[in-house]
Amino acid sequence: MKRARASRSPPPASVSRRRPESMAATTKRHPARMSAALAADRDGRLLAYDFEGDFNTGAYSSWGPTVANRVPIHASGPYRVGAVRALTRAVFTNNAIAGAFRGFGVPQSTLLNETLVDMLAQQFGRDPLDYRFEHALRAGDTTPTGQRLAASVGMQACLAALRPGWREARERADAFNARALAGAPVLAAATSSDPHRRYAAAKRRGVGIACMWYGIGNTVIANPSSMQVALRRNGRIMLYNGAVDIGQGTYTIMAQICADALGVPVALVDQTVSDTDLTLDAGKSSASRQTFVSGNAAKAAGEDLRARLLALLALPAHARLQLDGAMLCGEADGRRASRDLA
16 A cells, blocks of 8 residues: 655745844944044144045855955045055955945945044034035045046035035034023923933034035946937937836936936936947946946947937037927028938
C-alpha cells in the first residue's frame, strides 16, 4: 500500500517594520566619526582646514567608496581657504548596510565645517552671515581639488538676498530673549512638548545659518547624457527623453527646457520616455544630475532643431518661430516666412 502525503504552502507573509526597526535595518546615511580644525589669521581670513572622517558603511561596501571619495572634495565648504587636507575612509562594520541618502556624505561633513565657521565668526565678533559672505567662493576661484569655477558662483548673491530676513529674525530673537532675561511675561506658542506653556519663561530663541555646496553628477568620472528632438508633420515637437523620472519631475523639466531652447510653447512638446528602443542613454537618475546634465542635452537638442528650422525658413537666429498646425512660420525684422510640413 502506498501512502500519499500532501503538503500545502503557507499563505504569503509580509514584514512590516516599526520606525526604529526600519532605521536600524535599512539603508540610511552613513554614520560618521569626524574631526577637523579650521585656522584663520588675525584678520579672520581662512588659512587652512584639516579634516579626517571615518564613514561606517556597514557589512557591505555599497556606496561607501563613493562617499569616501566625495567628502574630501567638499569638506572645506564653499569658502576661500588657503590650504586643505581632507582624509576619509569607508569602514566595514557589523552594522546594517549604509547607503547614500541625498548628498553622499557631504551633509555630515558640512555639519562639522559650519560649526567651526560659526565658532570663528563668534571669536572675531563677526556676524555669521557677513563672515560667510566675506569668505564665499567667487567666479574665477579655484577649489582645493584644483577645479577652477569659471562660471557663476551664486553663494554671495544668495547670502545678500537672505541678509534682510536674517537681520529681522535675529532682532526678533534678541528681543524675545531680552524680555525673558528681564523677567517679563513671554508669550510662547504651545508646542507638543509643552502644551500648557509651563516652561515658556525658560525658553530662548536662536537663529542660525549654514552654507553648503554640492557637485551634482558622478564624482570624478564622466556622466554624459544624450537627447533627441524632432518636428512632426502635424506641427508638434517630439522629445525622445531617456531620463527616468522617479518623482523628481524630470519629465516636466525636460519638456520645459527643450521648448525654451526651441522658442515654442511647452504645450507643443510631446515625449517618448524611457524607451530603450527609441530614446538614447541619458544616464542614471541619481546624484541630482538629470536636470543639469540631461537638461543641457535637451537644451542642445532644442537649439540644434531651432537652427535647422530657421535655416529652412532662411531667417536669422533671433527670429521668432511659430507652429500653427502643420504650418511652420517665422518672423524677423519685418520679414515673414512659412513652410507647410504636411
